[in-house]
Each structure stands twice: as C-alpha cells, then as structure tokens.
Amino acid sequence: MLVLHGHAGLFHCDFETHCTDFDFDENGQLTNGSNISLIHYDHTLNDSSGTFLFFNSQSTVLSRIKTSDWIQPSFNQSVCFSMWYYPSHRHVSFDIQLVQGDDESLIRTMMSVTDNNQLSGNWIPVNVRLPAEKVKIVIVLNTTVGSLAIDDLSVHFCYEPQLPSSPQILFSCNGEWSCIYDFVPLINYPYQWSIIQAYNATQQNNQAPSIDHTFANQFGHYAWLEYSNSTVVQGNTGYLDTKTIFRISKNISYCLNFYYYAYGEFHSSNLNVFARLLETSNTVRQIWPRGGSAEYDYKHNEWTWATTQLPIGSYSLLFRVDSQSSDFGSFALDDIQVISCDYPFSEFATSPSLLSYSCNFDEPSQCEMANGFPNVHTEFNFTIFTGNTVPDRELGPIHDYTSNSPSGGFYYWNRQTNLSADDFGMFSPLRTIERNTDMCVRFAYYVKPSVVDEHETALMLDALECAKGNVWLKPVIDSQGWQFVVIRLQDYSCAEKFYFSVVVETTRKVAVAFDDIQFEQCSLIDIPYPGSSTTTSITTIKSTSELTTIKSTSELTTSSRAAWFEFSTELIFFSFLLSFYINK
The missing domain is CATH 2.60.120.200 (Jelly Rolls)
Structure with a gap:
C-alpha cells in the first residue's frame, strides 16, 4: 500500500480545479489557449478552454513548482511522477529535482531537459520513477528567453519491470x-x-x-x-x-x-x-x-x-x-x-578539526604544525631539534622538557643569520581545534639570549576565530631554563585557530623553543609534567581577561612580577607590531 503523508490519494494537478498538491511562484500564471497565441489548447481537455500553467520571460528567471507536502512511498510498489510541457523556444530548460529534510538542503536532480532542438508543436511527456524515500519534488525552470507551459502534474502508481528494493x-x-x-x-x-x-x-x-x-x-x-x-x-x-x-x-x-x-x-x-x-x-x-x-x-x-x-x-x-x-x-x-x-x-x-591536541615533538609526524600565517612571510621558521642537534649548544636548550633528555625533541626558532631587530616567527597546529568552555592550553617555553641586557623577547598565543584576540603574552629576557604554563581559555565555542608567535627586539642571537603543547579539557591537563626537571608550584594569577596561569617558582619572584607590570607598555607595542605584520 502506498503511503502519502497527509493525503488520502495520489498527488494530482490538472489546473481545471483549484490545485492544492503543487505550489508555484509568482512567475507562473494560470491561463488557457484563448489567451496565448503560441499555445492553442491545454493537455487535459485538448481544447482552448482548458487551463494550464504558463511561464513567459524576456530575461533570466528561475522559477519553481513544488509538491506541497512530503511524498513517502512504501517499499512494495513503484511510484512515478509525470507531467506534460509545451516549449515555445529552443532554449527553454528545466530540472526535476528531489529534496529532503525540512531545510531542503539535500537535493538531487532526477532529470534535466535542455535545448529542444526541434519544437514539436505538441505537448511533451515527462516520466520519472521516484525512489522509496521521503521526498518533495521540485521543478526548477531555467527560463531565459521564451515561454513554457506546464500541465497535468501527477504522482501515481507505475508498473515498472523492477520494483524499488527495500532500503538497507x-x-x-x-x-x-x-x-x-x-x-x-x-x-x-x-x-x-x-x-x-x-x-x-x-x-x-x-x-x-x-x-x-x-x-x-x-x-x-x-x-x-x-x-x-x-x-x-x-x-x-x-x-x-x-x-x-x-x-x-x-x-x-x-x-x-x-x-x-x-x-x-x-x-x-x-x-x-x-x-x-x-x-x-x-x-x-x-x-x-x-x-x-x-x-x-x-x-x-x-x-x-x-x-x-x-x-x-x-x-x-x-x-x-x-x-x-x-x-x-x-x-x-x-x-x-x-x-x-x-x-x-x-x-x-x-576540513578536519580536533577535539583536542597534544604534541611533544618527539615524533615529527605527530605534530602537524604549520609555520607562518596566511599571506604573511616569516624569515625564520620553527623546526624540530633535540639537545644533540640544536644549532648552538651554548644557548641551548640541551635537553627537552618532556623527558629531560638530549635526544628528546622540541620546536626551535631557527634564527641564525641575517638577524634584525623586530624579527618575528609564527606557528600553529595545522588543523582547527574544537574550542569550548573548560578548555585549557599548556606548554613549556625556553628563551636564552647570547647577551643578557634590557632587550626582551615577546612570546604570544592568539586565537583568531572565536574571540579574535590575545590569549597569552609574556615578555622574557632570559627564562632561566624551561618554564611551564597552563592557561584556561575563555568561554567560547567554535572551531578555533591558535597561533604561537615570537618577536625579538635585538639583532643578537636568542634561543627560543616550545615543547609539550596540549589543548585539552582542563580536567585532563597533567600538572606538573612528570618528565620535567623543572620544579613547578601551582600559582594562580588572574588577569583582566580572567585567564588562569600556572608558572614555575623561578618565574614568580617579586622582581619578575614587578617586571611584568613595568613592561606592560612594551607588551601592547609588541601586540600592535604583530598585528601590523599580519595586516600589512
């Protein structure tokens, strides 16, 4: 038995009576052969008094005819759609489509009629067998120049040699x-x-x-x-x-x-x-x-x-x-x-995105990092090194943060020659991260200059999709070894793109490295990291953005905290400088 939702019988519209089974837009008008010089009779009655739907255009018009309700056939009998059309121009074309979902976003074209090479001067039939699925029929008329008449639209039983198979x-x-x-x-x-x-x-x-x-x-x-x-x-x-x-x-x-x-x-x-x-x-x-x-x-x-x-x-x-x-x-x-x-x-x-992200740079294929920023060139890239392969062992680091081993990997800013003040580098996970409430980021950083003076290196983490702002910004002269940070991200939900950045003030060599980067729900963040040789105490610092930061004991001295406020103006400058490089 055929089940047609909301209808006792099959869909039918011959336009001789009020049509409730099909809807059409304002581009179509009901008329008869007495009013149209090119078409003298309808298909239903085959005389000039019979009514049909007529579309006439002198420019590109996209018109639609659609079933007013869902068609949901059973699986034991074939159901077909049929209609008759009468073209008055060779370049009149239309598609018969099926749509699914209340938003009608799932669409497929069952038949396309284009470029009638010879005008027959008669009504032309169209027949399409429907799948055993819940669908609406949409006829899309791509009328350019000319006219098209439609009559006798119908959804009905049809007796095909092969019945539609039951879905799996x-x-x-x-x-x-x-x-x-x-x-x-x-x-x-x-x-x-x-x-x-x-x-x-x-x-x-x-x-x-x-x-x-x-x-x-x-x-x-x-x-x-x-x-x-x-x-x-x-x-x-x-x-x-x-x-x-x-x-x-x-x-x-x-x-x-x-x-x-x-x-x-x-x-x-x-x-x-x-x-x-x-x-x-x-x-x-x-x-x-x-x-x-x-x-x-x-x-x-x-x-x-x-x-x-x-x-x-x-x-x-x-x-x-x-x-x-x-x-x-x-x-x-x-x-x-x-x-x-x-x-x-x-x-x-x-594109793929990640529920969480973790990388300790011991396996290069694991990290999927990308240097730079779209349309922004960076002179020096981040590269995976170990304590055994780092370019300058006096600057280090000579061991990674993860395992305190000279063979463990870390992400090193490979800045060696042609140095200038305000050099900057950027990197980010290759894929977006599904950000949400109660998500944290943790990482270790290392900064060591060849000469310890007043010049700083600014380290930054920015988010560019949800909040489009700075997550963390730290001016460092010498980090005194690896330092460990955990930041609770602000409460946003989206597929986020995070960027780590570094900007230096000096032309002298500065070793900059990152290790053990993890974006994860805060309850799953490991603190402290068991392989680290750095002694870490859990201390909370609340900034105006309500970020929770966990830093090592060596960072949290009185002089360091004083330096944080002293150089706040410089932080703003570095952030502005980075924005300038990105947007120029």
Whole structure:
C-alpha cells in the first residue's frame, strides 16, 4: 500500500480545479489557449478552454513548482511522477529535482531537459520513477528567453519491470529501551546527554518537548542534555557519540536521518553532527549542517526532520550541542537512522578539526604544525631539534622538557643569520581545534639570549576565530631554563585557530623553543609534567581577561612580577607590531 503523508490519494494537478498538491511562484500564471497565441489548447481537455500553467520571460528567471507536502512511498510498489510541457523556444530548460529534510538542503536532480532542438508543436511527456524515500519534488525552470507551459502534474502508481528494493538500514534508534545503550556521551564536557521520557523531561524543564517524535505522546523517549536555565554558560558543549562505527564505501550510498527539537531562547545554541574518524578518534569532520555552517533556519518548538548524505569513510556519528550565549537554549533528538539512499557517492566537504591536541615533538609526524600565517612571510621558521642537534649548544636548550633528555625533541626558532631587530616567527597546529568552555592550553617555553641586557623577547598565543584576540603574552629576557604554563581559555565555542608567535627586539642571537603543547579539557591537563626537571608550584594569577596561569617558582619572584607590570607598555607595542605584520 502506498503511503502519502497527509493525503488520502495520489498527488494530482490538472489546473481545471483549484490545485492544492503543487505550489508555484509568482512567475507562473494560470491561463488557457484563448489567451496565448503560441499555445492553442491545454493537455487535459485538448481544447482552448482548458487551463494550464504558463511561464513567459524576456530575461533570466528561475522559477519553481513544488509538491506541497512530503511524498513517502512504501517499499512494495513503484511510484512515478509525470507531467506534460509545451516549449515555445529552443532554449527553454528545466530540472526535476528531489529534496529532503525540512531545510531542503539535500537535493538531487532526477532529470534535466535542455535545448529542444526541434519544437514539436505538441505537448511533451515527462516520466520519472521516484525512489522509496521521503521526498518533495521540485521543478526548477531555467527560463531565459521564451515561454513554457506546464500541465497535468501527477504522482501515481507505475508498473515498472523492477520494483524499488527495500532500503538497507545500518542503524535505527527511537530512544526506547531497545537502543538506549547504542549511544555514549563524551565525559569531561560540561553538558551530558541522556535518554529521558518526555513526561519526565518536562517536569525538569517546562520548555522541553512534551511529546516524543516516534509515538507523539508523553510516554515516548528522546535524547536530551541534562542541564537547566541556571547552568547555561556561553561556550558549554555536550557530545553524544554512536557506539556503532559506520564503514561507508562505494558499494552503497547511505544517509543519516534524524529528528530534532529546538527549544528555549531562539539561536542561543547550535546543533551539529560530526563524523568521528576511526583511524584518529580525536579528529572530527562536520557533516551536518551541510557546508559546515551552524547558522541554519530551523523550526522552533516542534520536531524538525534533518537528513544528510554520509561521505565515504569509517567513523562514528557525534552529535554536539553548544551554548552561544548565557541564554537558555537546547535541542532534543529522536528517531535517528542510517539508511541506504539513492545518491551518488560523496567525499567529506569540510576540513578536519580536533577535539583536542597534544604534541611533544618527539615524533615529527605527530605534530602537524604549520609555520607562518596566511599571506604573511616569516624569515625564520620553527623546526624540530633535540639537545644533540640544536644549532648552538651554548644557548641551548640541551635537553627537552618532556623527558629531560638530549635526544628528546622540541620546536626551535631557527634564527641564525641575517638577524634584525623586530624579527618575528609564527606557528600553529595545522588543523582547527574544537574550542569550548573548560578548555585549557599548556606548554613549556625556553628563551636564552647570547647577551643578557634590557632587550626582551615577546612570546604570544592568539586565537583568531572565536574571540579574535590575545590569549597569552609574556615578555622574557632570559627564562632561566624551561618554564611551564597552563592557561584556561575563555568561554567560547567554535572551531578555533591558535597561533604561537615570537618577536625579538635585538639583532643578537636568542634561543627560543616550545615543547609539550596540549589543548585539552582542563580536567585532563597533567600538572606538573612528570618528565620535567623543572620544579613547578601551582600559582594562580588572574588577569583582566580572567585567564588562569600556572608558572614555575623561578618565574614568580617579586622582581619578575614587578617586571611584568613595568613592561606592560612594551607588551601592547609588541601586540600592535604583530598585528601590523599580519595586516600589512
């Protein structure tokens, strides 16, 4: 039996009566053969009194005809779409497309009609068999110069030699007991997902969905974030991961279908879906919303259908909700399904990013660092060295921070010849990092000049996506060995790009190195690092940006703290200088 959502029968529109099954825009007009000199009769009645839809253009116009509701065939009988068109010009063209999702972002073209070489002077039929999927039909008319008539649009049973095969379902969960253990929330993040009955959810938060999507009642279950209005913080994030690893190959195309419910303050939070890669579970690639943008128009306070094609690869699915402000806003999920779909195979459309980042420079391939800044040339690059290979052993460092070993690696600013004042260098992790609340960065730094005088070296860490500002800035004359820093990042949520920078005041040689760089949830940061020979005491210094900094005992002397304030003007200068180099 054919199921057509919201309709007792098949979709049909002959324009002789009021058409409710198809919508068309203002570019189309209802008329008959008595009013059009080029077309003297319709297709339905085959006379001049019959009505048809007519498009006429003297310039480029993009017009659309679309089914007013979703078509959802069953899997045991073929369903087709048919229509008739009458062109009056050779260069009239149109596409028949299928769209999926309430945002209609998943689109494929089933048929294209272009450049009619010979005008037949008759109505021409079009027939397309529909896949066994929930779709809307959209006819896109690319009218340039000329006119086009449309008549007798219909969705109906069709008797093809081969019936559509039943789709293959890789994963299906409606939030009920049979699948509640198919998901796992990622720990160490502020928001935690759970499965809850709709009735119980509304007792905890009266804005939560009062019914689930599966059964449309208060006894059904869905996934939601366990937090209330009082615990919302800008930048807070929660991840829900499927235990299932999906291996999508070129044998069968698959799509992800799910329903979500947005509630609370409008646009105060985002919902995203990532692929969490099997080979490196720390690496994610966004797959929904399509194109990587989290700014999408969704329905509020009602269940909304989302779908996306799954790219080739091996990965689990990671659902994320994040708070973009301190206003309460959240999402619930239900009826999550991975099912075969009739689409060409696709690759990932977004760049990879990292849930966390860690590098001790002992394995060069592990770090994936990039020198410089887009469109900014740096004279001297950072390079991995060891205590055994460092260019000047008198300047050092002669051992790394990680293991206190001469064979351990570190990232060294290789500035040797053609030195000038205000030389600068920059480096960053090659991939963006998924930043959120309660994230910290830790690293060790080393600065030693050939001559100890009043000249400083400025070390900086900047963020260029969320906050677009300075995270940490430190003027150093001589660090007296390796120093260790932990900084709690400000509360933002986005795919962040971090840059480490160094600027020197002198033409003399200065050894600058970094080691053990880690971006991670603060609860997972190791303090102190067990391989270090540096004695570290945990001391908190609160700056105006409310960053928490942990420094070694040797840094926290009275003279060092006095120097910090004394050279604050110089810090501003160095920051300005770096901005000048980047923007010029």
